[in-house]
Amino acid sequence: MTLTDVLDDWPLWGISKQPISANQISILEGGLTNRCYQLSLESGEYIIRISAANTAELGIDRNVEKTIHQLVSSLNFTSAIRYCDDENRYLIRDYIEGEVLSDNVEDMSHNTLSYMVEQLKALHQVPVEIDLPVVNISEKAEAYWQMLATQQPNNEILKMKPLMQVAMSEPPAGDFCLCHLDPVLANWLYTAEGLQLLDWEYAGLAHPLWDLAALFQGIKHSFQQLEKKSKKNSHSEIEQNLENKILTLYGVSDLVAWRRACMQMEYLSSLWYQAQAKKDSY
Structure with a gap:
């Protein structure tokens, strides 16, 4: 899945009133598996994470991940998920300054x-x-x-x-x-x-x-x-x-x-x- 495909879904996210422009996105380096971007909007700062193409090969279950993430974010171990697409190809979570x-x-x-x-x-x-x-x-x-x-x-x-x-x-x-x-x-x-x-x-x-x-x-x-x-x-x-x-x-x-x-x-x-x-x- 490309970043362009992700950005086409912006009306579904509930965090923006208008399409996302290029100057609102920056690449985050360092990930070994997935691609991550920082998204800067009027409503706040977020992370877009696009799942790697070899997710299934690595034995990763995105439904399990989402369930656990929602649990631990409610306990302040990590940031909250704002959106996850139906096919678990990408998610958007709050950005954490640190x-x-x-x-x-x-x-x-x-x-x-x-x-x-x-x-x-x-x-x-x-x-x-x-x-x-x-x-x-x-x-x-x-x-x-x-x-x-x-x-x-x-x-x-x-x-x-x-x-x-x-x-x-x-x-x-x-x-x-x-x-x-x-x-x-x-x-x-x-x-x-x-x-x-x-x-x-x-x-x-x-x-x-x-x-x-x-x-x-x-x-x-x-x-x-x-x-x-x-x-x-x-x-x-x-x-x-x-x-x-x-x-x-x-x-x-x-x-x-x-x-x-x-x-x-x-x-x-x-x-x-x-x-x-x-x-x-x-």
Whole structure:
């Protein structure tokens, strides 16, 4: 779907009294899957997100995403959806003024990390009274394996699929709850009202340690990228302490479950990047 197609729907949105002009739209960079634009109107600032062409291949259910987004926005975890088209090809949500945490990872304080863990813990305690699918690691991975087999049939990693799917299938011990499942730094926004969490397309009923593992890996990756640019190991001490800080802040005592959660999220993350490496442009 093109931006022009989206803008043709403007009378349906209920946020503008006239057609949208080019000077009211700006491209937002940084998204790895979808295309996003900032929309500046008299009624306010909004985000248009056009779903990627490979949404179904990635195993993303836009109806589930919309349901969860509406729930968490009512609890102030993220901004409200203003419009979503009937076929879930795009949505419009309120724009949030703030700073993406990945832009200042070097300045991340213990208080910021504590706040992030507290937000996830609060999310995990949200009562879920709606019907949501239970996240299965092997099922999520299967979508990525299928993309790999189609796009890169000679990739040596495909030989590992049977063993990896069995090894990664069993979740950590413990109850499932509402999880974001992609709380990397780029999805956190620091605002005047506190932290907001963006991009709920992978959210579902899942193990809370998966959220913590994804957070840990995302922050660690950001520090590693900085080290590559500076060609120094100045962040090694921070990386070593990061895991213990997260576990202590959340109150994790089952280290066996934690190690399993970390392996499973590393498994999904690695497959996701492999599957996205040669995706079609849109």
